[in-house]
Amino acid sequence: MSAEKVLTIESLSKNYGKIHALDNLNLSISQGNVYGLLGPNGSGKTTTLSIVMGIVIASSGTYNWFSGENNNDAKKRIGALIETPLFYPYLSLEKNLEVSALIKNIEKSDISRVLKVVGLEKRKTSRFDTLSLGMKQRLALASVLLGDPDVLVLDEPTNGLDPEGIAEVRTIIRNEASKGKTIILASHILDEVEKVCSHVAVLKSGKLIANGKVNELLSSEETFIISTDRITEFHETLKSSGISKNESIKGFDIHFNLITGRNISEINQFAFSKGFVLNKIEKNKNTLEKQFWKLLNRKYMPQIYS
Ligand code: ATP
Numbered sequence: 001m002s003a004e005k006v007l008t009i010e011s012l013s014k015n016y017g018k019i020h021a022l023d024n025l026n027l028s029i030s031q032g033n034v035y036g037l038l039g040p041n042g043s044g045k046t047t048t049l050s051i052v053m054g055i056v057i058a059s060s061g062t063y064n065w066f067s068g069e070n071n072n073d074a075k076k077r078i079g080a081l082i083e084t085p086l087f088y089p090y091l092s093l094e095k096n097l098e099v100s101a102l103i104k105n106i107e108k109s110d111i112s113r114v115l116k117v118v119g120l121e122k123r124k125t126s127r128f129d130t131l132s133l134g135m136k137q138r139l140a141l142a143s144v145l146l147g148d149p150d151v152l153v154l155d156e157p158t159n160g161l162d163p164e165g166i167a168e169v170r171t172i173i174r175n176e177a178s179k180g181k182t183i184i185l186a187s188h189i190l191d192e193v194e195k196v197c198s199h200v201a202v203l204k205s206g207k208l209i210a211n212g213k214v215n216e217l218l219s220s221e222e223t224f225i226i227s228t229d230r231i232t233e234f235h236e237t238l239k240s241s242g243i244s245k246n247e248s249i250k251g252f253d254i255h256f257n258l259i260t261g262r263n264i265s266e267i268n269q270f271a272f273s274k275g276f277v278l279n280k281i282e283k284n285k286n287t288l289e290k291q292f293w294k295l296l297n298r299k300y301m302p303q304i305y306s
Contacts (some may be wrong), residue, residue: 003030012061036193039203045186079149089129134165
């Protein structure tokens, strides 16, 4: 049985005057997906989330939640964190969540549950203005989780947090995902998408340039590294093996990709049959990060996201 469609986006565009913030976006998100919207600043992530949450009106195209009705029942199933929610600095966490619950028309009884989910139950009587930045963001997530929505829409939820805060927020997201929730998460951090998401849509200047399962995007360009004593000789031999492609010598190693359908143990057998002993076989996963930069036609710049 195929999973329920949670969000279908068809030919969605948004122009701000001459700026094409979103250009003919098509995307389909199914139940249980943790879908990362990945792109550099200004690529259209917030615009996309704002449109599907009804905050911004599209120039053209459509989006449909669940079975096709973008009505209040659908909205009740979605918890969104697009802009930082405003909390009262002098009120306690508990009181602030009471205000959120009131606005969302959700029973107060859910407050202790969400405080527990985000690990803030011990701080429930603290004033909001005494919280660290990471705690404030976790409170924002608690507010989103009120009413236990099926879908979470999160725009850059770890932005501005320190490593500890980032790890805490990611843990909460992963835990919610493990409960079967659908999560749509905008991020410019590749590492985040790799660590948290099952699927990814890469946006560049408002255009969708790639999408699919994170692990498929990752495995599509696996590079292997081997070394042997007579490297130049083996390089030539390997080129005629019919098992590998893109063979190149780098330092003391040979780098190559496998031809579709072949596996690395065949390389080992092949080498042995030709009288070569491999003293190293390694898999060099082409990370999503490299893929991403390649897609953006830019030079790989890992330091930006380290
Ligand atoms: P960031 O990570 O910086 O938030 P983003 O991927 O979320 O980037 P958007 O905020 O959706 O990108 O912006 C996409 C484009 O639309 C950008 O060029 C931005 O300057 C422009 N834009 C967004 N909102 C407006 C607005 N209200 N008026 C004019 N231009 C806008």
